[in-house]
Amino acid sequence: MKAKIAILGLAIAGTLASCNKGGFKKSDVGFMYNIHTDANGEKIKEGDFVKFNMIFKTDKDSVLQSSYQMKRPFEVLVKIDTAMDKEHVMSALTMLGKGDSATFKISTDDLFKGAPEGARPKFLPKGSSLLYTIKVEDVKSKAQMETEFKAKRDKQNAIDKAPIDAxxxxxxxxxxxxxxxxxxxxxxxxxxxxxKDGDTVIAHYSGTLLNGTKFDSSYDRKEPATFLINEHAVIPGFYESLKLLKKGDKGVFIIPSALAYAEQGAGTIPPNSPLVFELEVIDVKAKK
Incomplete structure (x- = not known):
């Protein structure tokens, strides 16, 4: 159950840091905050990409999640799409800038308000709080990220060119x-x-490496898969491939590694691996 709360913390969060130089104040939207370091820089805004370290813990100092323990910072795109974003985390992020640190406190009574009986973990009793201590390491605008991604993509595509040509x-x-x-x-x-964006697509697919090694196939499972376009649950090259199709289309798509798993690889997919997908669109349901 602690793991669920930790995951929830990452979804709700995106904002904080440690130390404690004074008491908490109440934000306009209700959560409590304590700014520890203010670098007097430009504050984060919606659409920015933020890299931050975070310690997520109970008010009894029980650590539920820590980027320091994982040895890698969290990265999020700041978007305020839901009531929870507005009332908690994403709003909190917009109070900070690069180099800033703060602690944000959220009442578990607010968090579990309206939740079904038994949803509240025993280690988060009524009247308790969750604290997110965050230090913002870096902030980049959408334009900066797109420029960096293009440079990285072009470099990776140069590596992939010869094997894809062959x-x-x-x-x-x-x-x-x-x-x-x-x-x-x-x-x-x-x-x-x-x-197009927003459509729900039902499709069969088979994915292989350039050497023919299969790593996934809906055909083998005898059941097509469903994808919401722009849900960002799969690699960018797969979504781009789907958006080139219509209902009934079949095609072969060779995705360069920059649009797949790049230098990291994933599972049985080695680093720097272009992927080949055979795609067949069974049905398309337009966004209502």
């Missing part, structure tokens, strides 16, 4: 190349409108 030649594929470096060919045309 694969295309060996398979005798007449591919189209997008601006991002994705290569594709529609093998069976469908009909209808192009898939």
């Amino acid at each position: 694969y295309v030649a060996a398979k005798k594929l007449n591919v189209t190349t997008t601006a991002s470096g994705l290569r594709y060919v529609i093998t069976t045309p469908g009909a209808g409108d192009q898939i």
Whole structure:
């Protein structure tokens, strides 16, 4: 149960740091805060990417999650989409800037208000609080992140070019190349409108490495998968691929590693691995 609360803490959070130079104050939207360090820089705004270290604990000093223990900072895109964002975390982030640190305190009574019986963990009794102590390490605008991503993508695409060229030649594929470096060919045309943001797509797929090693397949499971376009639950190249299709389309998509798992790799997928997907769109449900 502590793990669930830790995950909830990351979702609710995004903002704080340690020390304690005075009492807590109440924000305009209700949460309590204590600013420890103010570097007098530009404050975080919606759309910024923020890197921060965080200690998430109970008011009894029981640590539930710590980026210092994990040895890597958290990174979030600041968005205020929900009531929880507005009332807690994301609003709290906008009170800080690069180099700032603070502690934010949230009442568990507020957090579990309206929750079903038994949802509240025993180690968070009524009247208790959760504290997020955060130090903001870096803040980048959307434009800065896009510039950095493009430079990184171009460098990675240069690494991938030779093996992808060899694969295309060996398979005798007449591919189209997008601006991002994705290569594709529609093998069976469908009909209808192009898939767009907000659509729900039901599709079959099979994913392999360039050497033919299969790492995933909905065909093997005998059940198509469902994707909400722009949900950001899968790699960028997969979403770009889907948005090039219509209902009934089948195609082959060669995704450069910069649009997949880049130098990190994932599971059985080695670092710097371009991926090949065979995609078949079964159905498209437009956003209502």
